[in-house]
Amino acid sequence: MSPIDVPLLVVGGGIGGMSAALSLARAGHRVHLIEQAAEFAEVGAGLQLAPNATRALDRLGVLEPVLRRAVQPSLLQMLDAVDGEEISALDVGEAFVARYHAPYVVLHRHDLLSALLDACRAEEGIELETNRHVISCGVEPDRVTITCADGTVYRAGAVIGADGLRSRLRGLVSDDEPLATGYVAYRGPVPVDRVAGAIRMDAVVVWIGPGLHLVQYPLRHGQLLNQVAVFRSDRYEPHSDDWGSPEELRARFSTMCPAVAASVELLDQSMRWPMHDRQPIGNWTCGPVTLLGDAAHPMLQYLAQGACQALEDAVELGEQFVPGRDPEEAFRAYQAARIPRTGRVQASARAWGELWHLDGVARDVRNRYLRARRADDFVDIDWLYGADALSAVTASGS
Amino acid sequence: MSPIDVPLLVVGGGIGGMSAALSLARAGHRVHLIEQAAEFAEVGAGLQLAPNATRALDRLGVLEPVLRRAVQPSLLQMLDAVDGEEISALDVGEAFVARYHAPYVVLHRHDLLSALLDACRAEEGIELETNRHVISCGVEPDRVTITCADGTVYRAGAVIGADGLRSRLRGLVSDDEPLATGYVAYRGPVPVDRVAGAIRMDAVVVWIGPGLHLVQYPLRHGQLLNQVAVFRSDRYEPHSDDWGSPEELRARFSTMCPAVAASVELLDQSMRWPMHDRQPIGNWTCGPVTLLGDAAHPMLQYLAQGACQALEDAVELGEQFVPGRDPEEAFRAYQAARIPRTGRVQASARAWGELWHLDGVARDVRNRYLRARRADDFVDIDWLYGADALSAVTASGS
Numbered sequence: 001m002s003p004i005d006v007p008l009l010v011v012g013g014g015i016g017g018m019s020a021a022l023s024l025a026r027a028g029h030r031v032h033l034i035e036q037a038a039e040f041a042e043v044g045a046g047l048q049l050a051p052n053a054t055r056a057l058d059r060l061g062v063l064e065p066v067l068r069r070a071v072q073p074s075l076l077q078m079l080d081a082v083d084g085e086e087i088s089a090l091d092v093g094e095a096f097v098a099r100y101h102a103p104y105v106v107l108h109r110h111d112l113l114s115a116l117l118d119a120c121r122a123e124e125g126i127e128l129e130t131n132r133h134v135i136s137c138g139v140e141p142d143r144v145t146i147t148c149a150d151g152t153v154y155r156a157g158a159v160i161g162a163d164g165l166r167s168r169l170r171g172l173v174s175d176d177e178p179l180a181t182g183y184v185a186y187r188g189p190v191p192v193d194r195v196a197g198a199i200r201m202d203a204v205v206v207w208i209g210p211g212l213h214l215v216q217y218p219l220r221h222g223q224l225l226n227q228v229a230v231f232r233s234d235r236y237e238p239h240s241d242d243w244g245s246p247e248e249l250r251a252r253f254s255t256m257c258p259a260v261a262a263s264v265e266l267l268d269q270s271m272r273w274p275m276h277d278r279q280p281i282g283n284w285t286c287g288p289v290t291l292l293g294d295a296a297h298p299m300l301q302y303l304a305q306g307a308c309q310a311l312e313d314a315v316e317l318g319e320q321f322v323p324g325r326d327p328e329e330a331f332r333a334y335q336a337a338r339i340p341r342t343g344r345v346q347a348s349a350r351a352w353g354e355l356w357h358l359d360g361v362a363r364d365v366r367n368r369y370l371r372a373r374r375a376d377d378f379v380d381i382d383w384l385y386g387a388d389a390l391s392a393v394t395a396s397g398s
Numbered sequence: 399m400s401p402i403d404v405p406l407l408v409v410g411g412g413i414g415g416m417s418a419a420l421s422l423a424r425a426g427h428r429v430h431l432i433e434q435a436a437e438f439a440e441v442g443a444g445l446q447l448a449p450n451a452t453r454a455l456d457r458l459g460v461l462e463p464v465l466r467r468a469v470q471p472s473l474l475q476m477l478d479a480v481d482g483e484e485i486s487a488l489d490v491g492e493a494f495v496a497r498y499h500a501p502y503v504v505l506h507r508h509d510l511l512s513a514l515l516d517a518c519r520a521e522e523g524i525e526l527e528t529n530r531h532v533i534s535c536g537v538e539p540d541r542v543t544i545t546c547a548d549g550t551v552y553r554a555g556a557v558i559g560a561d562g563l564r565s566r567l568r569g570l571v572s573d574d575e576p577l578a579t580g581y582v583a584y585r586g587p588v589p590v591d592r593v594a595g596a597i598r599m600d601a602v603v604v605w606i607g608p609g610l611h612l613v614q615y616p617l618r619h620g621q622l623l624n625q626v627a628v629f630r631s632d633r634y635e636p637h638s639d640d641w642g643s644p645e646e647l648r649a650r651f652s653t654m655c656p657a658v659a660a661s662v663e664l665l666d667q668s669m670r671w672p673m674h675d676r677q678p679i680g681n682w683t684c685g686p687v688t689l690l691g692d693a694a695h696p697m698l699q700y701l702a703q704g705a706c707q708a709l710e711d712a713v714e715l716g717e718q719f720v721p722g723r724d725p726e727e728a729f730r731a732y733q734a735a736r737i738p739r740t741g742r743v744q745a746s747a748r749a750w751g752e753l754w755h756l757d758g759v760a761r762d763v764r765n766r767y768l769r770a771r772r773a774d775d776f777v778d779i780d781w782l783y784g785a786d787a788l789s790a791v792t793a794s795g796s
Contacts, residue, residue, distance in 0.1 A: 351758075351759045351762075354758060354759040354760070355759045355760075355763060358759075358760055360749075360752060361749045361750075361752040361753045361756075362752070362753075362756055362760035362763075362764070364749075365753060365760075365763060365764050365767050366760070366763050366767075368767055369763050369764075369766055369767035369770075372767075372770060
């Protein structure tokens with residue numbers, strides 16, 4: 001086959017790639033997006049979108065369809081998984097929405113991807129292709145050759161690698177590998193009527209305990225309860241899948257308070273999700289190729305910011321990639337804005353997870369400290385959710 | 399040699415044994431005290447006496463000579479050994495003294511023992527002997543036979559084992575062993591004029607860091623600075639002395655803030671003190687034999703309560719051992735009052751040490767939590783220093 005010439009190629013049709021395509025198209029570019037799977041689909045479960053993400057969706061013109069499918073909680077609640085006592089709460093109601101000019105919502109991953117896909121399909125400038133598994137990438141100063149497993153070859157003016165945690169394009173700028181944490185997740189939504197006991201349908205609830213946690217929130221107008229159970233396996237070994245089994249899951253959670261112990265019985269235990277991230281890197285760009293989303297900055301899920309940061313990336317990319325500007329120059333400006341902020345989020349997510357999983361006297365002092373905070377004290381989260389977060393990060397450093 | 403008949407025998411001439419002898423004599427008993435060393439002497443360094451201990455000394459009639467030799471600080475200060483920043487402070491000035499009806503003082507261990515020794519020698523009812531190393535102990539319902547290495551045999555109506563961490567008499571009630579912690583201490587006073595840099599002469603200062611800490615306070619009217627440097631050795635192995643070396647000490651403290659790093663250069667590095675405690679036990683009494691001080695409840699030093707609890711033991715023992723009462727009955731009443739409280743202090747000392755030695759995000763949250771406390775907030779320490787601590791403990795449980 002002869003090469004297909006495309007001005008701008010996005011590799012990866014997940015939340016990051018789709019929103020990048022949308023952002024670039026809205027900025028006046030023709031975009032070609034390729035996805036390795038046969039269909040555009042998000043596996044898994046629910047997703048949290050903090051105000052920094054809902055503001056980005058607004059900029060991309062897809063907030064309205066997202067809100068139609070989302071649940072807007074009034075509270076983020078943290079409880080101790082051992083004794084069941086509340087540790088802290090963050091009021092994400094009116095005052096929160098007013099402060100951050102956007103709501104905190106939760107929805108099914110599939111619903112977010114559908115909204116993005118619908119918007120991409122409605123854009124004349126976007127072409128979407130599935131079944132394109134990238135196997136090699138050749139970079140020259142003003143063009144990139146991308147070869148797929150099915151023989152398709154693209155000759156692109158510039159490429160955005162939105163190909164996830166195990167990004168192939170990341171190899172152009174770094175030889176690092178995903179870092180295993182020894183933690184594994186089991187997740188999925190369950191019909192609400194199968195859940196015994198009282199459930200808050202107005203809250204995102206996280207139960208935190210020694211080396212484990214459980215997140216619960218409603219989806220689809222409260223018909224589903226999304227659950228994510230995460231624990232550190234005592235049997236973790238590198239380069240093995242023989243750890244973090246459903247038996248371990250049940251054994252670990254069985255010692256927690258009754259509400260938490262009962263929750264894992266309902267979880268889908270057929271899929272285990274080992275948790276990874278990577279260290280922040282100082283450069284995402286190689287000539288006219290750059291990275292976006294998990295390919296650029298995979299992070300642990302403790303701040304629920306993986307998709308949110310990809311959406312921020314997409315908005316920034318669209319702003320920097322003005323027509324006529326040299327792609328490499330645009331990518332350099334994009335990464336200059338994004339690397340400090342995403343690095344801080346990666347590091348903070350790790351620290352936040354460490355805090356959740358403390359044991360012994362450290363757990364006790366954490367609970368005392370967090371209990372002293374007020375539900376309307378937003379100062380500590382302004383850096384993350386704040387409206388000027390993008391511009392503020394460069395000034396504040398870390 | 400024919401056995402020496404004594405009504406009451408105290409085994410051990412340290413702070414616990416000496417104060418027990420004094421308390422029993424003041425209660426109207428004739429007391430025989432034996433010590434294995436050739437002289438009554440306390441090795442080591444300084445000692446902190448919290449109000450619960452100075453009140454006990456007052457009851458024993460030796461507070462006045464102790465205060466003459468002690469320094470009375472106005473502040474207990476806690477700093478972060480890594481960055482040198484203050485974490486918290488407790489004002490132990492007038493309001494503290496008024497609340498607890500006694501002062502917080504520091505002095506040389508030798509000076510406290512001297513004051514107790516002088517008081518014992520001034521008591522007609524007390525006989526003191528050195529060079530008596532106990533090698534066996536035979537218990538019958540109404541008498542105890544104690545045999546020493548030099549052939550001396552005592553036939554006692556009752557025995558108080560104040561023979562320290564490695565108590566021989568504890569073997570009558572428990573087969574437990576001292577628990578090594580992997581921590582080692584280096585300690586000793588240094589002349590103040592050898593110390594470079596500013597020193598607070600009105601404070602007990604503790605620098606806390608990941609797996610280590612340093613305590614500093616003035617002794618002898620401010621002529622000496624007492625120092626205790628403690629760290630967890632990475633090379634710890636059970637049943638070995640080949641860990642916690644001076645080289646490790648210097649290497650570990652060299653990464654701390656300059657004031658802390660410099661301090662260890664002045665420390666006497668010829669003696670290492672591995673740190674031990676034991677689990678609390680539920681019975682100290684076997685017939686007419688009971689335990690007191692470290693023999694009964696050895697504890698980690700993090701609350702500086704080892705000597706303080708021995709002094710409390712002595713006062714309680716004197717109160718329960720009324721003339722004419724059956725010794726075993728008196729000992730049962732004594733341990734009923736003392737075991738819950740000393741068990742709580744042992745457990746709290748461990749937890750307090752764990753808190754001091756936190757690293758990472760746990761260290762950060764600890765500092766934030768402790769910084770929020772006021773210097774005159776005494777509520778958390780009432781249980782330990784409070785005037786009704788002895789009677790309150792039984793009610794409060796743990």
